[in-house]
Amino acid sequence: MGCQFEIYLHGLSDSECTDAASDALDEVERLEAQLSRYRPDSDISRINAEAASNWVGVEGRLFDLLERCIEIYRETDGCFDIATGAITQLWQTHRQRRRVPSAFRIRTAVSRSGTRTVNLQPKTSSVRFSRSGIQLDLGAVGKGYAVDRVVSRLRRNGVADALVNAGNSTLYAIGSSPGGSPWKIGLQNPVQPAQSLATIFLQDSALSTSANTEQYFIHKGIRYGHIIVPSTGRPASEMASVSVLSPSAAISDAYATALFVMGWERAQSFCEEHPNLSALLAGRPAAGRSIQNGDAIHIALCNLDPHIVRVS
């Protein structure tokens, strides 16, 4: 998953805590082996290698996840798109060398992307691509999916209070913190990284944040992040960070990425049309250049209960 998973537990004996946490972290290992596109024997690598030529059968829960991803792709008008591996791979290799890919290579990668080419057959739980070159990349939803699975294992093992943290980008709070109040989560200010943006009081809910604060590079004064606008094949630049709350961590993870891609105005209208989506947006209207550290940003609270958020 490219990040550290942490579990904070209380309310049980030391050995019960250790057993429950170890059991949950084993689940993360199994999911990493299933979902990583960097492991040649993972289900995702098998799909990427074979689904252009054959129907590829997948485990039931992974099939359900792919179905959900396709629904979110449709609902977000393609802003959330897991079939963008060709584009994300291109930017990743260029990011390491701090170079911007050529327009030709971006166009080629865009032509090899798009969930519209991903077909699912529920009867046999199988996947097939309608063209070659398509690569699935579950980077925007995999951590959330793993957090949901960790949470259900912890609950099954009798854990009533815990905080699960996947690399600070997706968290889930079960029950209460040691003092009996909701878990208190600080959100980092994306343009003043030493400062806080807001505090969220989280209880039996997931919280995911998408931001360009860690995975980015600067070339000729422009910041290029790791979240891609699938239609253009270029990094999204209007948002500084997007945090989403949801009962499911896979869902909060997916929508945090989708709203980041939509940009400032569109993300707000999307939230107005989707009252179940609770989000904290930090960004600004399109200004012709990417957001830099120190820039002024706007904050919008969308469908968020004012009792659980305190803006710094």
Ligand code: ADP
């Ligand atoms: P993080 O993984 O840093 O918490 P996200 O959840 O937003 O952040 O996921 C970003 C990752 O998702 C990228 O590294 C890439 O693998 C993938 N990705 C980038 N753009 C998109 C997109 N528009 N739709 C779906 N996945 C994306």
Ligand code: MG
């Ligand atoms: Mg995400």
